[in-house]
Amino acid sequence: MNTILKRFLIVSSLYLLAPSVGALDLGNKLDSGGVLMPEDAVKVSGEASSLVTSLQDHLGVTRTQAAGGAGALLQLAKSQLGASSFDNITDKVSGLGSLLGGSGEQSNNLLSSALSNISSMDDVEKAFSALGLQSSAIEQFAPLVLNFLKGQGVGQEMLGNLSSLWMPESSA
Structure with a gap:
């Protein structure tokens, strides 16, 4: 497992075990952006920004969760x-590279490090878990990302490949 991701999970776990009233409420910590990555540190450019906004609106997730979840799926596709x-x-x-932390923005280094070693669906599940999302959220993210890519003109063959990769049980 990526060293940065291990450190991140350890720090997050320690933070959750801290003896403060709000320390046990991961949802509030994610909403505030304080545990994983501040919301304003997630820099998404181009058309990918509308994907992140769409995921937030449809799924009720934070910007960090939307960008990280989409980035995890895209990193799996890339690998x-x-x-x-x-x-x-x-x-x-435009801007899909920014979801992988590849926009050259220093603030996306944590996102880039967390996503760099994703090469299997198990790695995607771990990334979702680190973002405070259930692995079942992948089934909600994937169709929205696929629909977005279809709307951007990604070809049917590529969409089929992505669907098989992200939702293997439903494409059989």
């Missing part, structure tokens, strides 16, 4: 489909 295939997606949708 499984290869850089050249993934470039076909990023060529159609």
Whole structure:
């Protein structure tokens, strides 16, 4: 497991065990952005910003959770489909690199580090858990991300590949 992610999980666990009244309420900590990453530290550019906003609106998640969840799914696609295939997606949708922490923004370094080693659905589940999301949230994120990419002109074949990758049981 990525060293940064391990440290992050340890610090988050310690914070939750702190002897303060609000320390046991992870939902409030995520809403305030204090545990994982401040909401204003999540820099999303281009059309990817509307994806993050859509995920927030439809799923009731924080900006950090929306960007991190979408980023985890996209990082899995990048690692499984290869850089050249993934470039076909990023060529159609501006700002997707910022969801992977690849925008060059220093504030996205934590997001980039947390997502850099995702190469399996198990890794995606771990990322969702680190964001304070249930693994079942993947089933809610994936169709919204796919629909967004379809609206941006990503081809049907690529959407099928992504669907198989992100929702393997439903594509069989």
